[in-house]
Amino acid sequence: MINVLFFGPVVERTGSAALKIEFMPGMTLQILRDELAEKYPRAFEIVSLAAVNGQHVRDFSIPLIDNSEVTFMAKFSGG
Amino acid sequence: MINVLFFGPVVERTGSAALKIEFMPGMTLQILRDELAEKYPRAFEIVSLAAVNGQHVRDFSIPLIDNSEVTFMAKFSGG
Amino acid sequence: MKDAVRIQEEDFSQDEEITALKTSSQRMGGIATFLGCARDFSEGREVSRISFEAYGSMALSEMKQLRLDAIEKFKLLDARIVHRICTVTAGDNIVFIAAGAEHRAPALEACRYMIDELKERVPIWKKEITPEGDAWVSPHP
Amino acid sequence: MKDAVRIQEEDFSQDEEITALKTSSQRMGGIATFLGCARDFSEGREVSRISFEAYGSMALSEMKQLRLDAIEKFKLLDARIVHRICTVTAGDNIVFIAAGAEHRAPALEACRYMIDELKERVPIWKKEITPEGDAWVSPHP
Numbered sequence: 001m002i003n004v005l006f007f008g009p010v011v012e013r014t015g016s017a018a019l020k021i022e023f024m025p026g027m028t029l030q031i032l033r034d035e036l037a038e039k040y041p042r043a044f045e046i047v048s049l050a051a052v053n054g055q056h057v058r059d060f061s062i063p064l065i066d067n068s069e070v071t072f073m074a075k076f077s078g079g
Numbered sequence: 080m081i082n083v084l085f086f087g088p089v090v091e092r093t094g095s096a097a098l099k100i101e102f103m104p105g106m107t108l109q110i111l112r113d114e115l116a117e118k119y120p121r122a123f124e125i126v127s128l129a130a131v132n133g134q135h136v137r138d139f140s141i142p143l144i145d146n147s148e149v150t151f152m153a154k155f156s157g158g
Numbered sequence: 159m160k161d162a163v164r165i166q167e168e169d170f171s172q173d174e175e176i177t178a179l180k181t182s183s184q185r186m187g188g189i190a191t192f193l194g195c196a197r198d199f200s201e202g203r204e205v206s207r208i209s210f211e212a213y214g215s216m217a218l219s220e221m222k223q224l225r226l227d228a229i230e231k232f233k234l235l236d237a238r239i240v241h242r243i244c245t246v247t248a249g250d251n252i253v254f255i256a257a258g259a260e261h262r263a264p265a266l267e268a269c270r271y272m273i274d275e276l277k278e279r280v281p282i283w284k285k286e287i288t289p290e291g292d293a294w295v296s297p298h299p
Numbered sequence: 300m301k302d303a304v305r306i307q308e309e310d311f312s313q314d315e316e317i318t319a320l321k322t323s324s325q326r327m328g329g330i331a332t333f334l335g336c337a338r339d340f341s342e343g344r345e346v347s348r349i350s351f352e353a354y355g356s357m358a359l360s361e362m363k364q365l366r367l368d369a370i371e372k373f374k375l376l377d378a379r380i381v382h383r384i385c386t387v388t389a390g391d392n393i394v395f396i397a398a399g400a401e402h403r404a405p406a407l408e409a410c411r412y413m414i415d416e417l418k419e420r421v422p423i424w425k426k427e428i429t430p431e432g433d434a435w436v437s438p439h440p
Contacts, residue, residue, distance in 0.1 A: 007213050051213070054213075074296075076278070077277075078281075079241070087435055088437075125437075155424065155438065156423070157382060157417065187335065188333065188335060191332045192330070195321065197325065198325040266333065273403055
């Protein structure tokens with residue numbers, strides 16, 4: 001399973017803060033993103049950042065590992 | 080009378096913190112400076128700033144007015 | 159003594175943070191701080207309250223890394239970062255950054271670096287609660 | 300409330316100064332501060348204590364003008380400057396500068412401007428008291 005988390009402005013558009021997505025061998029961050037963007041198009045309009053296991057990831061071609069925690073995030077506005 | 084004040088590192092070299100100097104018509108800051116520098120050459124080695132009545136003065140050719148408070152100061156080291 | 163990097167609901171005391179910062183060295187000649195506060199207006203709209211949400215575990219680890227980066231980059235003697243996650247009203251404290259160095263220039267530069275980087279790197283989102291409704295804040299591009 | 304610009308013997312509280320600064324506006328989003336402290340080493344020499352002397356009336360009027368200059372130049376909402384004149388030991392507070400603005404950039408820039416200008420414009424002198432004797436400090440040219 002991939003544990004997907006959403007926060008703040010993204011949750012407002014997905015309606016849920018956490019999802020479990022079936023892990024598939026060969027799954028990349030990009031594949032997961034596209035799958036979720038199809039399901040939640042309005043949320044992904046404002047997604048501009050992603051993290052895997054709490055680390056910023058810029059290269060979406062990285063393969064995911066089973067049981068990873070993946071977050072798709074809107075631009076930060078803290079501070 | 081011109082009231083001359085010295086502070087900190089300058090007092091250490093003049094031996095006194097305040098002097099009264101006879102006012103003379105036509106006296107400029109430069110004339111006063113030269114008179115004092117002759118009397119306290121070691122002190123004036125470190126004098127690099129002057130103030131008249133608590134205002135920075137850069138142009139030493141200004142005429143002094145009787146009863147002014149004049150200060151010859153070493154570079155500041157506060158803060 | 160409280161941790162140098164924290165996410166917390168409650169307010170903080172600057173005197174306490176500075177005292178803690180100073181304990182790390184007797185050679186600290188300059189301490190620069192930045193305090194971010196809630197304003198009652200934003201882009202012309204009246205704001206009643208601001209609420210914050212964080213991806214807590216990642217936010218804390220990014221803040222810790224940011225502190226270490228600043229210490230190394232500016233040769234600081236110590237640094238602290240505190241961010242509140244809660245709902246605040248005008249005048250309330252939100253974020254506190256402190257940088258201590260032997261001299262003033264690196265302390266001031268590091269303080270600016272940390273608040274600028276915090277806004278880029280740390281997963282925290284702000285929602286403005288106004289009389290006309292709530293809105294998540296989009297930072298300027 | 301204490302004056303925004305002061306020369307005093309006693310220590311000050313940053314919490315108190317920041318609280319005073321904030322009272323001037325509910326639109327203050329960023330507050331930058333600089334705190335200068337006594338160090339136990341200076342140019343490789345061990346320093347036991349530092350004592351300060353000021354041309355008091357001129358120092359205070361220069362500090363007041365400096366605050367007004369910073370408020371105008373950086374469009375600050377408020378600013379404060381406090382300098383202690385006394386004898387301090389390592390770790391003690393010497394000078395405090397605070398700048399409050401709507402946004403962080405002017406607050407940070409004004410804070411730097413004020414401490415840099417203070418050192419140039421305000422007639423205060425520092426004497427370092429070391430085990431080898433006392434010496435007035437000459438700032439770097």
